[in-house]
Amino acid sequence: MVGRPRSEQARRAILEAALRLCERDGYPNVTLKGIAEEAGTGRQTLYRWWDTKADLLLEAMTDLVESSRAPSQADLETFLRETFALADGAVGRVVAGLMAEAQSDPALAERLRARLIGPRRDALRAVLERMPPPPGADLDLLIDMIFGVMWYRLLNRHAPLDAALAEDITTLVARIGASP
Amino acid sequence: MVGRPRSEQARRAILEAALRLCERDGYPNVTLKGIAEEAGTGRQTLYRWWDTKADLLLEAMTDLVESSRAPSQADLETFLRETFALADGAVGRVVAGLMAEAQSDPALAERLRARLIGPRRDALRAVLERMPPPPGADLDLLIDMIFGVMWYRLLNRHAPLDAALAEDITTLVARIGASP
DNA sequence: TATAATCGAGACACGGTGTCCTGTAAAGTG
């Protein structure tokens, strides 16, 4: 086990090419063949390091989300506004594509939960617990309802993910906390 | 414009074959070629009447949902329990597959909203408006949160869609209605 | 220098899609 080391340059070129193509053509229209050509790399190099297109984009997404990590010390409305702003753009389309693909790939579904969805749930839980006063209701259900709205709108696109939604949700959560 | 009429027998055979294969292999693993073979029909017959696999399954789903239409005169908890029971089985998997495919097919997304999601939203709205007392909060947001949980769990599969969830949501909605 | 793992590049089989064609069957019309 010595050999030539993995080229970090090739890895970055591939991930950046994948993101570029996702923005231009949309996640579902991106192919591994196209990524290799856009990155100027051999196709085998992709298959050596990632199992599928989804696996590759999941790595690109985690890199991107972790780099632009929100302070998370914020209050609920700020947290939601920043989360929705991220989800409303190209990142949201890619993540929606990953969720779509996870419907036919249980292993991807597992990684998606572990690397993206789980951590975001933990972050929202921390924000809710720090609220004055913390809502008395079942926190898990509250998280499901808040992120449920986000995913529902992200996938079904019947309404926007904007600052108004962040405000409305915050108001509603406050009402729940205020009731006996 | 006279000619041989469309074979209702072939139509039913195709839709039933599609549902059978979805239960056996899962929606994403079903192919138009496989459906034609299972139904004992020519492939051109499928392409003549449906544009895509999703289009075909959407028709099968609407047929099925309309045939097993819930009374909808029920209270919120009953309505949710019946809805979740339907979504928790094979129907839910197919619908999740349709939503997944809609991420790469805007026309399908449109039909999905018009034929399945929209009507269910209307039904839930009617139930909420009939509640004593009707929740004062924004009904659209409430619908988004309730069906949001359902879709979130249906797609992400981190928790079940069961009677307990129906009860918890009903309790939470009652608390919202009780607060000023 | 020898070994080992990488790199870009291309060839290949496989499978699903969507179109086209053939011969046959079932309706309406003269």
Place this chain on the structure above:
DNA sequence: CACTTTACAGGACACCGTGTCTCGATTATA
């Protein structure tokens, strides 16, 4: 009873993305 029109089952075909394999060249360690 012909004639026209459309649907039917079945097969052939090109197209495209996937995933595996091979090749010679490159870049590290021992």
